[in-house]
Amino acid sequence: MKRILLILLFGVVLLNPVGSATELVMLDIGHSMQSRGATSPDRKLSECAFWYKNAGEVKREIEAAGYRCIICNRSSAPPREPYASYAKKAGVVHLNKPDTGVRYPSKYFPARIGAGMVSADFGIEQKPTCMVFLHLNSTEGWLRSPVAGLIIHSRVHGKALGESLKRAFNEELLDHSDGVSNGGKGCRTIVRYRKEETASGWLNALDDAGIPSAVIEALYVNNRVHAAYLLTDAGGKKVAQTVAHGIINWLTNRDKN
């Protein structure tokens, strides 16, 4: 009898995810399908379209680890397929503020200014454990020389989250050895925070609210190797899982830091 109880107990521990179902991870899909953010020079890849396709996989992994997850976007639901279906399937909450690119203040911390601030304000209202903004990076034209990918984190509360995301990208995703990953040299990701009062307004607003936050800018739409990879189903899924692992690793190791 005792042995059966032990086996049952073991089964319950195994089947139950480790995370706390009361804790919430907020994700934000950057930009809008009307104004898609960074786009590859051949126009095949944009950061907004990429994350509509793949944010659901980040959410799935986070929920599988036992946490709640909400995805939001500053604009209205994409009217066209396949993005309409991606948004519906991932349960994206659309905040319906036209995305004009104009910067405006946070309603909670008016000194903090940014385009798409409605997302940070929505995040603050939900009282999440952390918030991660999903973007891709770009420079002018196709990249010819290596540029480090960025994870930008909120200055006071986001450092450990940023480091965890960086580690996930460097250890799980980027190839540092093959000589072609980033215009001639292996890729890497570094962390930054913004100290300016007005730049990265979302991160500063969330920091004021005491919420750890980060922006994913680790991959480049104008790096040919990155772009080709990001456009495949398997590549998109792997990137999404890498983001999820960076968040989950931070959630599970928080108390040890």
Ligand SMILES: [Zn+2]
């Ligand atoms: Zn962006």
